[in-house]
Amino acid sequence: RKEVEQDPGPFNVPEGATVAFNCTYSNSASQSFFWYRQDCRKEPKLLMSVYSSGNEDGRFTAQLNRASQYISLLIRDSKLSDSATYLCVVNAGGGNKLTFGTGTQLKVEL
C-alpha cells in the first residue's frame, strides 16, 4: 500500500462548482497533515494544515479521520485560479520528513 494515496484526476469542473479531494495514508503513527498546492513546474505551497477537528479557510475546508486514516479537501465556488495539483502531505512523526501523495490535478473551466 502506498504511504499516501490520492486519485490523480484530472478533475475538470466548471467555475463555481464544489469539488472534493480525498487522500488515504498508511502510517497510523502519522501526526501532522497538510494540503499543499503545486502549480505546473513550481514549488509546493502550503494551502492549509489539517486538524483533527476539521478546519476551514475561506472557500477551503479540510477534514481528518484518524480512524479511517483519511483526509479530505473541499473547495467551494471554484475559481479559474484554483487550477493546480493538490498534494496530500503527511508527517509520520518522529522527525520532520514529509511524505507526499502523487497529487490530484484540478482544472477549473469557464
Add this chain to the structure above:
Amino acid sequence: EPEVTQTPSHQVTQMGQEVILRCVPISNHLYFYWYRQILGQKVEFLVSFYNNEISEKSEIFDDQFSVERPDGSNFTLKIRSTKLEDSAMYFCASSGDRAGQETQYFGPGTRLLVL
C-alpha cells in the same frame, strides 16, 4: 514575506560531473531539507538537517549526496558524480520547529538536467 531562495534555477551538467545546488533558508528557521521531484512523479524526501548535522535521510540520499551549511545563511546539496537518473527538480525547504508541527516552506527549486 520571508521566503526560501535557491540558485541556480536551472543547471545542465554532464554525467559524472559534480554539482552544487544552493539554498538560502528563511533566516530564523532552524531545520532545513532537500526534496526532489522527478518529472511527472511525486515529491520525495532526501534529507533533513539540524544543528549542523543530518537528522534524517532517505534511501535516495546515498554516498553521492552530501549537504552542508557553510555559513550562517547558505545550505547546499552536493551531488558528487551525477547520473542520468539524478535529473529532477530539487527543492530546498526550511521550518522553524522540530516537533513536526511547523510548516515547511519550499524554495522555487533548481531544475537539474544530467546529459
